[in-house]
Amino acid sequence: MKLRRWFPSLDWGRRYDRAIAAQDGLAALIVTLMLVPQSLAYAMLAGLPPVTGLYASILPLIAYALFGSSRTLAVGPVAVVSLMTAAALDSLFPAGSPGYIGAAMLLAALSGLILAGMALLRLGFIANFLSHPVISGFISASGILIAVGQLKHILGISASGDTLLELLPALVHNLPGVHLTTLAIGTCSLLWLWWARSRLRPLLEHRGVSACLAGNLAKAGPVLAIIASIATVTVFGLEEGGVKVVGTVPRGLLGLALPTLDLDLALQLLPAALLISLVGFVESVSVAQTLAAKRRQRIDPDNELMGLGAGNLAAAFSGGFPVTGGFARSVVNFDAGAQTPMAGVFTAAGIALSVLLFTPLLHNLPQAVLAATIIVAVLSLVDFKSLRHTWRYSRQDGAAQAATMAGVLLIGVEAGILLGVGISLLLFLWRTSRPHMAVVGQLPGSEHFRNVARFEVVESPSVLSLRVDESLYFPNARYLEERVGELVATRPQVRHLVLMCSGVNLIDASALDSLYAIVERLDAAGVQLHLSEVKGPVMDQLRRSDFLERFGGQVFVSQFDALRTLDPAIATRTLQGALQARQ
Amino acid sequence: MKLRRWFPSLDWGRRYDRAIAAQDGLAALIVTLMLVPQSLAYAMLAGLPPVTGLYASILPLIAYALFGSSRTLAVGPVAVVSLMTAAALDSLFPAGSPGYIGAAMLLAALSGLILAGMALLRLGFIANFLSHPVISGFISASGILIAVGQLKHILGISASGDTLLELLPALVHNLPGVHLTTLAIGTCSLLWLWWARSRLRPLLEHRGVSACLAGNLAKAGPVLAIIASIATVTVFGLEEGGVKVVGTVPRGLLGLALPTLDLDLALQLLPAALLISLVGFVESVSVAQTLAAKRRQRIDPDNELMGLGAGNLAAAFSGGFPVTGGFARSVVNFDAGAQTPMAGVFTAAGIALSVLLFTPLLHNLPQAVLAATIIVAVLSLVDFKSLRHTWRYSRQDGAAQAATMAGVLLIGVEAGILLGVGISLLLFLWRTSRPHMAVVGQLPGSEHFRNVARFEVVESPSVLSLRVDESLYFPNARYLEERVGELVATRPQVRHLVLMCSGVNLIDASALDSLYAIVERLDAAGVQLHLSEVKGPVMDQLRRSDFLERFGGQVFVSQFDALRTLDPAIATRTLQGALQARQ
Known part of the structure; x- marks a missing residue:
């Protein structure tokens, strides 16, 4: 073998013939x-x-x-x-x-x-x-x-x-x-x-x-x-x-x-x-x-x-x-x-x-x-x-x-x-160093979350939900830090930041360090980080670090779960509003 | 400005005072x-x-x-x-x-x-x-x-x-x-x-x-x-x-x-x-x-x-x-x-x-x-x-x-x-050069498609469905060619190959060339390429090339659509079977 x-x-040689x-x-x-x-x-x-x-x-x-x-x-x-x-x-x-x-x-x-x-x-x-x-x-x-x-x-x-x-x-x-x-x-x-x-x-x-x-x-x-x-x-x-x-x-x-x-x-x-x-x-x-x-x-x-x-x-x-x-x-x-x-x-x-x-x-x-x-x-x-x-x-x-x-x-x-x-x-780095990230809000009357810039959605004043549409790795790790810093600096009322990771296939060591840095900086600013919708393999890898113990936040199965836990009033209000409208 | x-x-200078x-x-x-x-x-x-x-x-x-x-x-x-x-x-x-x-x-x-x-x-x-x-x-x-x-x-x-x-x-x-x-x-x-x-x-x-x-x-x-x-x-x-x-x-x-x-x-x-x-x-x-x-x-x-x-x-x-x-x-x-x-x-x-x-x-x-x-x-x-x-x-x-x-x-x-x-x-290239690709089949009784290695699904003998879980770009363009070549070489009955692009955020010029090469090689082997579930921005970019005119196949909105068109017998049989089972 x-x-x-x-x-x-050896394969073709054995079947070689005059024809x-x-x-x-x-x-x-x-x-x-x-x-x-x-x-x-x-x-x-x-x-x-x-x-x-x-x-x-x-x-x-x-x-x-x-x-x-x-x-x-x-x-x-x-x-x-x-x-x-x-x-x-x-x-x-x-x-x-x-x-x-x-x-x-x-x-x-x-x-x-x-x-x-x-x-x-x-x-x-x-x-x-x-x-x-x-x-x-x-x-x-x-x-x-x-x-x-x-x-x-x-x-x-x-x-x-x-x-x-x-x-x-x-x-x-x-x-x-x-x-x-x-x-x-x-x-x-x-x-x-x-x-x-x-x-x-x-x-x-x-x-x-x-x-x-x-x-x-x-x-x-x-x-x-x-x-x-x-x-x-x-x-x-x-x-x-x-x-x-x-x-x-x-x-x-x-x-x-x-x-x-x-x-x-x-x-x-x-x-x-x-x-x-x-x-x-x-x-x-x-x-x-x-x-x-x-x-x-x-x-x-x-x-x-x-x-x-x-x-x-x-x-x-x-x-x-x-x-x-x-x-x-x-x-x-x-x-x-x-x-x-x-x-x-x-x-x-x-x-x-x-x-x-x-x-x-x-x-x-x-x-x-x-x-x-x-x-x-x-x-x-x-x-x-x-x-x-x-x-x-x-x-x-x-x-x-x-x-x-x-x-x-x-x-x-x-x-x-x-x-x-x-x-x-260089062009590859440039292209992937600024991945698409969207602040998302709850579609009224549903458990779905969409980009606040494109849809009429409800945002909680104290819970900021950020969807990341790319794996987190060294070309974009620093951008994530910058973006989170910017968002929190312009929203003084925010107390929780939920990273929605449905599009994240990988978090490499650079991005992990960035997450630690983000946690530390958010902490200094009085904001708690949470994750939601983390894929299985990414979760497995995070377990090999002490991030999950140290970051102090929760990992939610769904973004709706996160909002219901962190700002129950908003989450259920929009659901009830929708139910009443339907009845 | x-x-x-x-x-x-200029910003902090204006508000500078003795304190x-x-x-x-x-x-x-x-x-x-x-x-x-x-x-x-x-x-x-x-x-x-x-x-x-x-x-x-x-x-x-x-x-x-x-x-x-x-x-x-x-x-x-x-x-x-x-x-x-x-x-x-x-x-x-x-x-x-x-x-x-x-x-x-x-x-x-x-x-x-x-x-x-x-x-x-x-x-x-x-x-x-x-x-x-x-x-x-x-x-x-x-x-x-x-x-x-x-x-x-x-x-x-x-x-x-x-x-x-x-x-x-x-x-x-x-x-x-x-x-x-x-x-x-x-x-x-x-x-x-x-x-x-x-x-x-x-x-x-x-x-x-x-x-x-x-x-x-x-x-x-x-x-x-x-x-x-x-x-x-x-x-x-x-x-x-x-x-x-x-x-x-x-x-x-x-x-x-x-x-x-x-x-x-x-x-x-x-x-x-x-x-x-x-x-x-x-x-x-x-x-x-x-x-x-x-x-x-x-x-x-x-x-x-x-x-x-x-x-x-x-x-x-x-x-x-x-x-x-x-x-x-x-x-x-x-x-x-x-x-x-x-x-x-x-x-x-x-x-x-x-x-x-x-x-x-x-x-x-x-x-x-x-x-x-x-x-x-x-x-x-x-x-x-x-x-x-x-x-x-x-x-x-x-x-x-x-x-x-x-x-x-x-x-x-x-x-x-x-x-x-x-x-x-190098390690980054290595990691992304072999993206996850799965041959998918229809979940019986549904319009959903899942990895044939993990689920009991129905496969059409003449239509091969391949899901790509990564953007297509230069680090993995060659791998796509190899993988498609291998799959088709081992499945002589296949007449159609449908690339399911739900996870593809980008097709760069290298991957486009690979797609042309794949079309040409499949053509020589008597197989037609099709695409399904292509995202909007990727479709926009493909329109800037002549790929869509030249590749000879169709772009389907969903994978089920593709199977229904290319092998109607199989697609509807599994749906009907499911309906009968439910009745």
Whole structure:
């Protein structure tokens, strides 16, 4: 049982047969065609030699297949995580240097340890700090930042920077140095990829190709671009003409490699690793959930954490960099008929074969083609409509989303997401720090109590009844003190205050302290506190303190009970009045 | 009106007369007697020349009197804030150096700007991040840390460090170098102060002195210790014998001084200034509230922020350091009969007079006496009982309090409080990330729906009814997705899912996105989502999105309505069955 808890693969593995293998194999073939160019491109985006993208697409897929609970998630390098990797490393080492490559592996190792640790300690809820508006704003802004950052490869100029404020001036400044052959290759690639993505499939279907085959052929667009561009560069000797190419693959990376084991560096990378882990997990789990639901399958967040953790550890020890479940790739895997994570194992085999066979051929692959692949992929992440919708739905959530976007674009990736999290926490505190509280009075002729501001009710001059419509806990504990202080200060005749707790699901230690303080202050002012309609679990918890003995008041079953006891004249007068009126 | 909003002094100032002035004057006299030794001692605790404590007790009191809303709060240097000041500065400059003094003023200026900014932007709710267990743990641990840190002055040895881990070994290591004369002075002071605090007043009362006079005489204990020790040092020439004394007051500080205006330093000090502001505000406002309630007066948190902000700015521009409202001092002020903040102005005058008359006499004041004053004052802050109570009341709050204490003692003041805040946020997320949700069924023969796990109810095989007992917002949005996915995956017959929203007070943008995702996934699985018993304000907000048009289901007024529409057979069968049974 314990073993099966952490190895969902034991479940599907026992029922694995040739028919399922055939389906998984076909899906793997298509995903491999898609993953080869993507993994090269995202490695370049992460500031690493493109071939590391291939390394990051072998063992991590096998590790995820062993530990992950999603049947169809396709793990590997993804755009946003690659951008975060580059942001974490590029101030520490020159891009592509051995130090940089080792640090990228260390980052993957840290991320793997964090994710696996979160799985074992059941800390997946930490990902809830990243609210949807923050994630959505972060991804849109990352898409823009990535696309702008890749423009230099299309233009054949240099321009570095982590924010739009650095990138745009650098691009404009170096624009006169544009390399025309590179620009031609880049533009052709962009046009072709865009056309293959949006027009090729309908066209093929129109020409009588079956829908399934047409879809798969369209997916091969980036592979065709790579082959064609390598051929062009080789035939016309464009590298000598100044077209930047991938170049010779560093030999040292081909075997299993170890990440830099440096504690100081690890401490320095820890915050980035934490953010990468959380963002990667949130992204991945939402894809996995969507796909699982389509076949009424289940995923388990703890298994997902463990699967991604294992994947990142595998990446760390095979020359890779942080990976996670990719959206587009997983959808393709699902649509192509993948049935089990074995499709991922087959994909890994396909990538390993590509490394063995094609690595030397990659030398002449122009960087502009990879940049075009990235740009076409990430522009689909940019979603301004979502910002408009969020803003219309809730000003607070919209503000958090806008702040995250602005932060990522103008301050940087990590600072932007932290800004977004900070602002959503602040807005949350603000929203819950002033819960709805209503002074209530008795509806004449009934035992019901309603807000005095909305209903014609009878109030006792000496008994103040206050209904609290929210749990009492630290964000609003102080407000409760203030509100009670205000109410009592403006009503000198009051001798009893009854807190009506029908809406209170929790009283935490902060609120308990506030209640003690309220009792003390009321006492000094000659007012006695009482409670009414306290829920069972809240009562149980209060019994674990000495509040009930010390506060000196009573706990009434109902608000009417409280009024009948504390001001019998008023309570029965309104009831009798109603009875007489009816008779 | 606008003016009076920010100057509560305009209110009480108009009705000020000689009788009130007499009461304020008496209170000021007693507070001055108490404040002189405290301000000297807390300045030493902050790593500053003792006389800066006097400077920090003049203009800040007048500034608070103008802007603050509490009638009886006594502002000035306090132990915890002085400790935080030392922690913020002692890694940057040598204690007591001109750079250190200028930086302390800058810290006060930043703190003043932060507090005033929070007042103007109505950001006082940010203080809610500091839950009661965190504040309580922080103050207890600070008391211990301060007391241990002052032992070196009692022993006449040197020992530096910001945590127990540094302080204790340093004390033990230097213990052989103990200076016996200093130790004698320190021990006598400790014993006298402790006796004056706990025994003198009952003794005087017993001897027939009036209770009021006895209390005030007991308050003068520290002043007597100062006078006696200065006399002893002077008469016996103990300074030459190696007893460390306050020494010559630096002349440059006597006039108005400017804080170091250094933007880099300001940025470096900003986090510390923020924490100092928040801790100071929370401490001060809770004292102010307690005292105001005793006379059924009101305080306004925004005015308190402004008053403390003005006080800190005044400290910054008069050679002081961060100040706030002190607990013990305010209680003394209140008990001595202070009626208005004018008592603070009189106190300031008293302190100013002390500076003019007594500064040269302070040269021979032994540091051991100041250290004894601090130790006796702060040990009353240490409260282990509170930790036990909190732990018994709630494991989560207890854990936050223990973590804060351990953090402050072992890692440091700032890190400790941040750890506490982080842990209480994490525990809060954890607690609210899995709200109570219950699958409900129809109580036979009624229109009521109850938890299927607790009641004998009728469930429709095709309609799943899920009651959510919490607002839907970012901490639990993901859980809702998971839970719905699980429920539907295990119930293949289900065709409709009705979310019963009677307990939902809010659906934020994250939860709205989750609802969209749920609709999409349910749709892929052939299940339709519906809502029932949605509250008015939630419905209003949903109308601002296109959810209601797009989700394809219906919004039912009641859960019974939903079942009657979606599975009429079941709904009416149980009702009819009940009717027949009754007939």
